[in-house]
Amino acid sequence: MKLWVTPTGDRWLCDECQREFAEQIEKEQWRAAFEKWEPTLRCVHCKHGDMEVFD
C-alpha cells in the first residue's frame, strides 16, 4: 500500500487502484510519500488491504 499526498489530502492506495488513478496522479501531481505493508491499512478506493491475497 502506498501513501499518496494529493491535493485533497493523504490517501492510501493499493497497486491495483494506483493503475486506475494513474491519469489523476499524473494530472494532479500526486506524490508517493512512502510504501508500507501493514494488514490494517485499507485502500481508500476498493477498501481492501494488502494481506487479502490468498494463495
Ligand SMILES: [Zn+2]
Ligand atoms: Zn485499492
